[in-house]
Amino acid sequence: MNFAWMAWTAPTAIFFATIFLILVGMGVWEYARPGGAPRVGILRFETTRGDRLFVSLLGSAFICLAWLGLVGPNLWWALGLSLVYAVLVFRWV
Amino acid sequence: MDRPTNQKAWFLVLPVLLLVAFSAVIPLMTVVNYSVQDTFGNNEFFWAGTAWFEEILHSQRFHEALARNLIFSAIILAIQIPLGIVVALSMPRKGIGVSICLVLMALPLLIPWNVVGTIWQVFGRVDIGLLGHTLEAIGIDYNYVRDPLDAWFTIILMDVWHWTSLVALLCYAGLVSIPEAYYQAARIDGASRWAVFRYIQLPKMNRVLLIAVLLRFMDSFMIYTEPFVVTGGGPGNSTTFLSIDLVKMAVGQFDLGPAAAMSIVYFLVVLLFSWIFYTVMTNFERGGQ
Amino acid sequence: MSTGATKSIDTGRQPGTPTAASAKARGFVAPPKLRRPRHLGWLVMTLYLIFLLLPIYWLVNMSFKTNVEITNTFSLWPNDPTLRNYRVIFTDPSWYGGYINSITYVVMNTVISIAVALPAAYAFSRYRFLGDKHLFFWLLTNRMAPPAVFALPFFQLYSAFGLIDTHIAVALAHCLFNVPLAVWILEGFMSGVPREIDETAYIDGYSFPRFFVKIFMPLIASGIGVTAFFCFMFSWVELLLARTLTTTAAKPIAAIMTRTVSASGLDWGVLAAAGVLTIIPGALVIWFVRNYIAKGFALGRV
DSSP states (O other): OOOGGGOOOHHHHHHHHHHHHHHHHHHHHHHHSTTOOOEEOTTSSEEOHHHHHHHHHHHHHHHHHHHHHHTOSOHHHHHHHHHHHHHHHHHHO | OOOOBOTTHHHHHHHHHHHHIIIIIHHHHHHHHHHTEEEOSTTOEEEOTTHHHHHHHHOHHHHHHHHHHHHHHHHHHHHHHHHHHHHHHHSOOSSHHHHHHHHHHHGGGGSOHHHHHHHHHHHTOTTTOHHHHHHHHTTOOOOTTTOHHHHHHHHHHHHHHHHHHHHHHHHHHHHHTSOHHHHHHHHHTTOOHHHHIIIIIHHHHHHHHHHHHHHHHHHHHTOOHHHHHHHTTOSTTTTOOHHHHHHIIIIISOOHHHHHHHHHHHHHHHHHHHHHHHHHHHHHHHHHO | OHHHHHHHHHHHHOOSSHHHHHHHHHHHHSOGGGHHHHHHHHHHHHHHHHHHHHHHHHHHHHHTSOHHHHHHOOOSSOSSOOOHHHHHHHHOHHHHHHHHHHHHHHHHHHHHHHHHHHHHHHHHHHOBOTTHHHHHHHHHHHHHSOHHHHHHHHHHHHHHTTOTTSHHHHHHHHHHHHHHHHHHHHHHHHHTSOTHHHHHHHHTTOOHHHHIIIIIHHHTHHHHHHHHHHHHHHHHHOOHHHHHTOSSTTOOHHHHHHHHHHHHSOOHHHHHHHHHHHHHHHHHHHHHHTTTHHHHHTTTOO
């Protein structure tokens, strides 16, 4: 099987590996503390850990896009901003 | 909520997971890989970083296609949802008429999308089409190939023709689930026609209407085949929606990098909307029970 | 119960035409105020159906005309009815082969989709497990994602597996949106079956596969039928992916239509006849599921 057509690069491979590890981590967390810690946060509907992760990831993607569109190509700042955002989401959503 | 927890259920889901991973995850990963590289064919790729994303986010062409698509979806929803409700309320409730109406209404839904396009391409032509010919005969200067406004009119009419029945069928399913006793109670209270609609029929249709809005928004947001067959995205770029633009870029110009970057932005927008709709829907279902 | 009583009186009262029957029944059950909207309703319904049928009629009309008549005269019905257009399609293998290709991959897709969706839908409707909600949402996103996004790498993906221009490639590609849809619809139908049935069967000593095939599947037979219909329908109408993945041997009829027309100029008659023939399979299957269509579209949740 030839996978050259997928055109892997180191950064994208690291990106997907990170996502995969986060998912595994969430699975382990859920296994250790089942139930997903549901609560009603500032979005006024019930969210579990998984929902908060999804909101963090999707939000981060849009933060990065906004950074590229409005500021410039240096995505490290956007990444930092995304991390802050993710922490906020996990704390209050 | 009362379903028992059983991790072995994962094995039942596994085939779906593998199949969808094959047809969705691998392609999506590939798109991400393409989006950060440049290629001249022959599977030779060069690192391009985030250049394509910047190009897409700053490109007038993308903004216009996105705006067109959002306007199109908004118009579609504004016409089809009310019209669908009206048609559903007009459906007969008994007898053979029900079956006839259901079958005839479902008919446009089962026509291949490019045939839908062909039907309207022909139907709207001034020389051989009934619609175009009639409009010209009563003195309206109508030509969907030349005039952007006419092209939009044709495409919106086509989509209304194609999909309004879906909304109507969903609403109808909600309506028939209302027990006759509700109407009797309303009659005893002397409720007006409007009150019956507002306080009995509309609440029962809420849930299906939400599904209708979700499906109609998503499908109009990814529309490709029908307008492409009718207008090819023209005149000019006036009916080039996101999918048409994307295919043009990927297949027509073979700009894999920019097309992939655009795919990702497009996909993220879709993901955001699906999540909002899905969250509203599940919370609605939970609240309703 | 008064509801039942009125209902039986209604049905007893039904005379000849559905119009009269329904209007009379309405007049009996509903207040006089509702009578006028019913007549208005018939007007709306009639106008709407005319609107739906006119373009289709025009296509059928064209398919029985000669090309000369189509381009030179404007007539509401064929003045010189001909079957030539249909004869062209039924005698040319490149035309009727397209229908066989389409039907082949549509059937394959329907079988695959239902086979994998049945156990998954059962899992979603009966158990809670790690990440079930998110898995379900992820499936939904595949139904919502634009095929154009996936069309880009699909060609490379299927080339890598040597599947280009085969029926199975299109069948697998259409699983992208049909499997999530099948899981959704089946889950809706399965949730309507009380769980006590499962438990009783297990107590009676049924194994899971035997219970599933012997007891459970007959209970949701209508649901399976509706799901099959929807898989058939969405695979039948989709063209973008089907066209991307095929060149000649497995080319769907809808794609052959576009190609032939652009190559041979303007054979409107044959184009119309081919279009009419693509409508017929759908029209045939609708009749059998007409009472379940809406429930299927509501993903089994009405």
